[in-house]
Amino acid sequence: MMKLLKGRVLSYVGDPFFEGVAATRLEEALVIHEGKIVAVGCSDDLSARYPAAESLDYGQALISAGFVDAHVHYPQTAIIASWGKRLIDWLNSYTFPEEMRFSNLSYAETVAERYLDLTISNGTTSFCSYCTIHPESVDAIFSAARNRGARIWAGKTCMDRNAPEGLRDSAQSAYEQSGRLLEKWHGKGRTSYVITPRFSPTSTEEQLEALGQLWAANPSCLMQTHLSEQTDEIEWVKSLFPTARDYLDTYERHGLLGTGGLYGHAIWLTEREKDRLKEVDASLIHCPTSNTFIGSGLFAMQALKSAGHRIGLATDTGGGSSFSMLRTMAAAYEVGQLSHSALHPSELWWLATVGSAKALRADHLIGNIAPGMEADLVVVDLASTPAIAQATARAEDIWQAIFPTIMMADDRAIRQVWINGKIAHSQ
Structure with a gap:
């Protein structure tokens, strides 16, 4: 079944080492079908384009490539x-x-x-x-x-x-x-x-x-x-x-x-x-x-x-x-x-x-969220512990929200993992 995943969807359109945060994109949703990402964009637009898709709403969680x-x-x-x-x-x-x-x-x-x-x-x-x-x-x-x-x-x-x-x-x-x-x-x-x-x-x-x-x-x-x-x-x-x-x-x-x-x-x-x-x-x-x-x-x-x-x-x-x-x-x-x-x-x-x-010469297959890429995804809770949550609450942009998870999180932050379009881990 086609799936519509809603959350804060992070992807890259360039290399941030050279282009800074302009190399990143934050969208509202993505659609996966038969192990592939088929669309990324606005939640309402994708819901209208794919009315038969099963919807999963992750709220403020980050959805990233695995x-x-x-x-x-x-x-x-x-x-x-x-x-x-x-x-x-x-x-x-x-x-x-x-x-x-x-x-x-x-x-x-x-x-x-x-x-x-x-x-x-x-x-x-x-x-x-x-x-x-x-x-x-x-x-x-x-x-x-x-x-x-x-x-x-x-x-x-x-x-x-x-x-x-x-x-x-x-x-x-x-x-x-x-x-x-x-x-x-x-x-x-x-x-x-x-x-x-x-x-x-x-x-x-x-x-x-x-x-x-x-x-x-x-x-x-x-x-x-x-x-x-x-x-x-x-x-x-x-x-x-x-x-x-x-x-x-x-x-x-x-x-x-x-x-x-x-x-x-x-x-x-x-x-x-x-x-x-x-x-x-x-x-x-x-x-x-x-x-x-x-x-x-x-x-x-x-x-x-x-x-x-x-x-x-x-x-x-x-x-x-x-x-x-x-x-x-x-x-x-x-x-x-x-x-x-x-x-x-x-x-x-x-x-x-x-x-x-x-x-690994595989960036055309994995490592990013874009149409045609393989649906390997991780859903990350950016408030997985009280210490991280209080830091995230003070964030003024997405990167200030993500950084405490990078520095302090463990597997409790991994809300769900998708491999090849299927849920492989959930908590």
Whole structure:
């Protein structure tokens, strides 16, 4: 049945980093049918144009495109908020022991369902995930997302060195298993495969080369990895690749730099790296809660956006300390303050919706509210707690009303979530 949703409908017609709040639109209603948005506009006009539509009135709640999380590790769901280590220690102490368990399909399926429960209840409708080296982990998350109708990107994480026995594959098996999984899942409904070397330190040059060849043979796929997250990680990369010009060069020389590349963290970039990433129009993924939780550093959002980089926002579960994109927006604001460049709430919300969709090359499908877009929506209560309500009551415009929710809200603010035109969560 056609649905008419009434509320404060937020959409973007441009990039607020360059156009300010003029890039945003606030409407009264939208109409969805068969999983797509068919109209946006005045409530009375849409009621007259679509008299048979079932009407749902959300009052003063905000209706937005669902949040898009551009970099997660769903297998780390159970170890989120594990006590403070640096990156390499954190991987060895928490991540690798947990990822060993994903050779068991039943365990992988349990965690995949839990991950989706947690993220959908926080308003996330699309995400891009690393899996483990086990094909079972890939099948589990794709199956769980498909059953809920969610749009998902994911891939088998490839590692053939500097990882425990049981978490290493090889150049050949990484290529072959990734290829089979790609053929099984890529472009099937709302599922997309992502070629996934974890990061240079856990792949030999032979494996990086093999994955570069796989990407060249399948250019419709995205490729995800990590880049320049911590200074001691960069020193490690230098010792492992002594002839490389810089960290990015360890990917570039093996065909793993290009349009459709997703580079998580990207904090400590050299000028050459910035230039090359911009030149190929790669995506940089900002992970503010994990960058602060693991003590990595401050992402240079304003400088990189001003230079024209394509940037998405991500929770980085479970190095990130929250499943919530609201909390992630708040962390991005705090990081911006520490860098002396405060982000406006319109910019923060854009990063969690349109920006992440653009990073995933899917902004024609998700991340915004406009006719023809997929009906992935989140209905946000802007007065979900007494503290937020009293702040919102003083607001003089929509952004002053939204900002307290960005900074203080949790899953209680998520009144309803729609995925592919169907209600996926309600409270």
